[in-house]
Amino acid sequence: xxxxNPRSIDxxxxxxxxxxxxINDFKALRNPNxxxxxxxxxxxxxxxxxxxxxxxxxxQERIFFHQGMxxxxxxxxxxxxxxxxxxxVEKTTSIRDxxxxxxxxxxxxxxxxxxxxxxxxxIEDLEVTLGALREELHLFASNRGTMVGxxxxxxxxxxxxxxxxxxxxxxxxxxxEEDVIKFKDCDANYILLIEKDAVWRRLNExxxxxxHGCIMIQSQGQTSRGVRRLIRRMHDELNLPVYVLVDNDPWxxxxxxxxxxxxxxxxxxxxxxxxxxxxxLGLSSFxxxxxxxxxVVTISLDKNDEKRAKQMLAYPWFKDQKWQKELKKLLDSxxxxxxxxxxxxxxxxxxxxxxxxxxxxxxxxx
Amino acid sequence: xxxxNPRSIDxxxxxxxxxxxxINDFKALRNPNxxxxxxxxxxxxxxxxxxxxxxxxxxQERIFFHQGMxxxxxxxxxxxxxxxxxxxVEKTTSIRDxxxxxxxxxxxxxxxxxxxxxxxxxIEDLEVTLGALREELHLFASNRGTMVGxxxxxxxxxxxxxxxxxxxxxxxxxxxEEDVIKFKDCDANYILLIEKDAVWRRLNExxxxxxHGCIMIQSQGQTSRGVRRLIRRMHDELNLPVYVLVDNDPWxxxxxxxxxxxxxxxxxxxxxxxxxxxxxLGLSSFxxxxxxxxxVVTISLDKNDEKRAKQMLAYPWFKDQKWQKELKKLLDSxxxxxxxxxxxxxxxxxxxxxxxxxxxxxxxxx
Numbered sequence: 001x002x003x004x005n006p007r008s009i010d011x012x013x014x015x016x017x018x019x020x021x022x023i024n025d026f027k028a029l030r031n032p033n034x035x036x037x038x039x040x041x042x043x044x045x046x047x048x049x050x051x052x053x054x055x056x057x058x059x060q061e062r063i064f065f066h067q068g069m070x071x072x073x074x075x076x077x078x079x080x081x082x083x084x085x086x087x088x089v090e091k092t093t094s095i096r097d098x099x100x101x102x103x104x105x106x107x108x109x110x111x112x113x114x115x116x117x118x119x120x121x122x123i124e125d126l127e128v129t130l131g132a133l134r135e136e137l138h139l140f141a142s143n144r145g146t147m148v149g150x151x152x153x154x155x156x157x158x159x160x161x162x163x164x165x166x167x168x169x170x171x172x173x174x175x176x177e178e179d180v181i182k183f184k185d186c187d188a189n190y191i192l193l194i195e196k197d198a199v200w201r202r203l204n205e206x207x208x209x210x211x212h213g214c215i216m217i218q219s220q221g222q223t224s225r226g227v228r229r230l231i232r233r234m235h236d237e238l239n240l241p242v243y244v245l246v247d248n249d250p251w252x253x254x255x256x257x258x259x260x261x262x263x264x265x266x267x268x269x270x271x272x273x274x275x276x277x278x279x280x281l282g283l284s285s286f287x288x289x290x291x292x293x294x295x296v297v298t299i300s301l302d303k304n305d306e307k308r309a310k311q312m313l314a315y316p317w318f319k320d321q322k323w324q325k326e327l328k329k330l331l332d333s334x335x336x337x338x339x340x341x342x343x344x345x346x347x348x349x350x351x352x353x354x355x356x357x358x359x360x361x362x363x364x365x366x
Numbered sequence: 367x368x369x370x371n372p373r374s375i376d377x378x379x380x381x382x383x384x385x386x387x388x389i390n391d392f393k394a395l396r397n398p399n400x401x402x403x404x405x406x407x408x409x410x411x412x413x414x415x416x417x418x419x420x421x422x423x424x425x426q427e428r429i430f431f432h433q434g435m436x437x438x439x440x441x442x443x444x445x446x447x448x449x450x451x452x453x454x455v456e457k458t459t460s461i462r463d464x465x466x467x468x469x470x471x472x473x474x475x476x477x478x479x480x481x482x483x484x485x486x487x488x489i490e491d492l493e494v495t496l497g498a499l500r501e502e503l504h505l506f507a508s509n510r511g512t513m514v515g516x517x518x519x520x521x522x523x524x525x526x527x528x529x530x531x532x533x534x535x536x537x538x539x540x541x542x543e544e545d546v547i548k549f550k551d552c553d554a555n556y557i558l559l560i561e562k563d564a565v566w567r568r569l570n571e572x573x574x575x576x577x578h579g580c581i582m583i584q585s586q587g588q589t590s591r592g593v594r595r596l597i598r599r600m601h602d603e604l605n606l607p608v609y610v611l612v613d614n615d616p617w618x619x620x621x622x623x624x625x626x627x628x629x630x631x632x633x634x635x636x637x638x639x640x641x642x643x644x645x646x647l648g649l650s651s652f653x654x655x656x657x658x659x660x661x662v663v664t665i666s667l668d669k670n671d672e673k674r675a676k677q678m679l680a681y682p683w684f685k686d687q688k689w690q691k692e693l694k695k696l697l698d699s700x701x702x703x704x705x706x707x708x709x710x711x712x713x714x715x716x717x718x719x720x721x722x723x724x725x726x727x728x729x730x731x732x
Contacts, residue, residue: 091713092567093713094706100706100709100710103662105660105661105662142564143567155533158531165524167522167539168539170531170536171512171535180533198462201509295471344467344470347451347452347459
């Protein structure tokens, strides 16, 4: 992001204010402190009206003259300082890089950070304290996901026509804000998000997106921040419905739920990432009977699956009757299904039968 | 691949011959058998002249009337049959899909396959027996890796200018043979393959490829078949040197070695994938001193690292003095280094100092 971008100026200003307050406390012989919003199950709630997971108001103090907190206090300013540098030179970097940029040995032999897990937590602390996404602090997570379909966009000044991007597709970057990605010409009817790259590839080969007029994205498992934010922007700005296609197991359902409602960890970002109107296309536990899938393609639930499904049943944001029904059916049937299991019905069953049936029949979970 | 493509005709013909031989054996009351080349350390050798790992001549028999082999015999023909279907309908699919396509329950309650590991092995058996790559059997591995740089190519009829592909890049497909990918206008001086996507992203933001006239590919860890084959084709057809940038640990060195010399498992494919002239840019264990990297960014070798490095020291294809020196230095120093460790010297140290020094100074391992 350019240094003179209003958002960058705002973020830099907040960091400077935070630093000046600490310096003033030192000068006045007060104990410097930071108020950091709490990011855990105890400080989130499910907003029924907005239908998303949101962060509450609880904060914790981080003070400097305190044996248990002084290191974290120092780390917070080290990371804030590195982000200030990034903002000033208009460069972005990975959270792993940031760890190395801020890791050094202090005079008494102690390291500022020993492990990336430490600096990752500080990044999240800074995000909530400053009210700035990590992308606005010029930090990126890993690039993941590719896209193809009925849309032209501009990425860093280059025009990308996603209708003419071959079998490989366009790699979705991790920073997709307005100053990097701009949408141009779109003639898609919806966005189809697919958990698995092999299924995306199959559908791309069948040119499913051209026949049905859509944008197809694969997320390679749990959706990256870049993919979530991009889909949310397309949903808002291009007015496109979002359909999600995942494996029939607790993890697939959870991937869908994060896209729709947000996650506990990133509750403070729901407002910019969650898509409450996203629709679940499957696989549903009810699809086995509906599409007459043979038993041989099912996989038994293991202990982790069962534990996870039961945990999900108890979360407030899975209280909707349709979710409860779906999760209970999964537990009762004792089996899960992968998207590839549809191939037992034929190589193009998914593109020629399953998806058209689901979308045209408006056969959604919720 | 089109059904009337000469290579497809050849592969189909070989499958039909294999099937007819078995049928004729049945009719003549002989025990049908297949001769399958052995894919293990016992049947590979390092060709000193061609500088690559190659498969030897040893084969194993797979006969039908044999308690221990009849199931595998049946599985081989099941997979061959599914590939024949794929070739005939001109579609490709994933090896996971193939597992589901061929998995079913036989009349006595036994499954044709219980686990994908079983069908994966049969695919490799078929590849060596038929002398056809899995891509020629219309099977693909996962898509992985992205590309940007001074090259225009055609992917499935779409023209991709990799100089104008934004921050995200072009996703490299898993099938990159001549009928899918064609090279057009290239003004690159070399190919830079990077193990880590965060480093690729950093260099792409610095427009390293434009300044230095190169093609930049990231492989997200171990290089996929698609990436290996694509780089090999660019090396051969566009006459480009290949430079490899990986972490300084046994896994990074191994990634480089697979690109250069091939692997044990895929020895039969070296001839189409290995690039003996590929060059190692680093990180080298000697870079710590050369670039004055602080101790604090090093990571101690763990037991697996040590075990792996010792194993590599013993392989014939690491017998070159330079490899031995590098591996011994790694073991002696007892530490490894990630590419991101270079950021301790500054955010753009890698693009402005490290890489230009290495490439212009022709400072290569071997």
